[in-house]
Amino acid sequence: MHLLKLNIEPNRAPQRTPRFVPTINLPDSAIQFVLLAPWPLVKAPSVRYFLTMLRKIVSMSALAICVGAKAVTVDTIQLKDNAAVTGKILTEKHDQVAIDVGYTVLVIPRSDIEKISHGDASTPPPKSTKPVKTSAAPMEARPTAQAKAGFYSLNNRAMPERTVKDLVNQLGEAVVQVRTPSGLGSGFIINEDGFLVTNFHVIEGETQISVAVYHQREGQLEPRVYKQVRIVAINKFQDMALLKIDDKDAPKFKYVVLGSADALSVGDGVFAIGSPLGLERTVTQGILSTKTREFEGALYLQTTAQINPGNSGGPLFNMAGEVVGITNMKITSGEGLGFAIPIEGVKFFLDHRDSYAYSNDNPSNPYRYLEPPSHASHKVSDANN
Numbered sequence: 001m002h003l004l005k006l007n008i009e010p011n012r013a014p015q016r017t018p019r020f021v022p023t024i025n026l027p028d029s030a031i032q033f034v035l036l037a038p039w040p041l042v043k044a045p046s047v048r049y050f051l052t053m054l055r056k057i058v059s060m061s062a063l064a065i066c067v068g069a070k071a072v073t074v075d076t077i078q079l080k081d082n083a084a085v086t087g088k089i090l091t092e093k094h095d096q097v098a099i100d101v102g103y104t105v106l107v108i109p110r111s112d113i114e115k116i117s118h119g120d121a122s123t124p125p126p127k128s129t130k131p132v133k134t135s136a137a138p139m140e141a142r143p144t145a146q147a148k149a150g151f152y153s154l155n156n157r158a159m160p161e162r163t164v165k166d167l168v169n170q171l172g173e174a175v176v177q178v179r180t181p182s183g184l185g186s187g188f189i190i191n192e193d194g195f196l197v198t199n200f201h202v203i204e205g206e207t208q209i210s211v212a213v214y215h216q217r218e219g220q221l222e223p224r225v226y227k228q229v230r231i232v233a234i235n236k237f238q239d240m241a242l243l244k245i246d247d248k249d250a251p252k253f254k255y256v257v258l259g260s261a262d263a264l265s266v267g268d269g270v271f272a273i274g275s276p277l278g279l280e281r282t283v284t285q286g287i288l289s290t291k292t293r294e295f296e297g298a299l300y301l302q303t304t305a306q307i308n309p310g311n312s313g314g315p316l317f318n319m320a321g322e323v324v325g326i327t328n329m330k331i332t333s334g335e336g337l338g339f340a341i342p343i344e345g346v347k348f349f350l351d352h353r354d355s356y357a358y359s360n361d362n363p364s365n366p367y368r369y370l371e372p373p374s375h376a377s378h379k380v381s382d383a384n385n
Contacts, residue, residue, distance in 0.1 A: 186314030259322025307338030
């Protein structure tokens with residue numbers, strides 16, 4: 001932070017000798033105002049008025065600078081050539097970072113970045129652009145803390161990519177099997193209180209729902225079936241449902257972290273965990289074929305990871321172990337044509353779950369509005385009249 005310094009002697013009676021040499025140090029320039037000539041006595045009132053107004057102007061300027069500095073949040077990207085770029089980071093991908101510098105957006109390859117510092121509203125940006133010494137392990141290789149969004153969890157930093165083998169062992173307890181009298185599907189737990197997400201078509205028309213959770217004990221996963229499962233919210237048009245395990249002896253559950261489908265690139269690795277044909281905890285791996293496949297007005301993620309009946313409602317993970325979609329359908333006449341609902345739509349559904357609340361008195365919620373009358377119906381009505 002730049003300091004605003006004002007050197008003014010106390011307000012004394014005017015003298016004929018030079019006595020006033022105030023200096024103002026501003027951020028990018030130095031303005032010096034020096035009075036060296038003797039001051040006549042008849043000019044004293046004007047000088048005192050000038051000093052008073054100068055003090056007020058400088059005080060207000062200093063206050064504005066301080067307030068503005070506290071309100072600005074600046075991210076810093078330290079480059080390997082001892083340079084630094086400051087601005088607002090827009091996106092962080094595995095191969096590049098986009099930063100808004102005010103008048104343009106720069107895309108910087110990861111290979112040129114030494115360190116990324118995310119600014120804080122209460123912390124001013126660093127003045128020095130000297131390279132910061134780091135340990136042998138890169139910062140991206142260390143797990144970062146999770147930032148809870150209140151109801152579900154997000155990562156506040158870009159997570160490193162890991163192998164599917166390591167991630168499956170970590171995520172196994174959070175992926176569940178959803179059972180109904182008419183069939184079964186998959187789902188995933190989003191917080192420790194037992195809230196979980198699945199597809200609407202998995203539970204459509206059902207109220208007797210049970211959930212099989214695979215708890216890890218002594219290095220092995222043991223299934224436990226919870227039968228007190230409540231429907232919290234549904235969106236039949238987007239094929240999403242929110243359930244809650246209400247068993248009295250239910251423990252605190254392990255849960256997944258939600259990621260971003262927007263941050264994915266075509267060709268990125270993804271994998272699914274689910275119960276295809278009832279084969280619980282089946283893992284399939286593939287790549288993201290496209291992130292904008294349109295069906296009936298909605299966009300889906302298309303993947304080569306095998307999706308089969310029973311996978312519906314299960315999570316699609318990126319290689320950092322974050323959920324980027326809900327698997328919900330496939331094209332049966334081909335192979336490697338699976339689809340998932342992007343996680344951004346799921347976050348919107350969870351954030352507005354009160355609007356999609358399920359009612360036991362009206363199990364058909366949400367309401368399906370009547371179609372607007374067509375021109376043909378108007379013509380028939382006119383003819384009858």
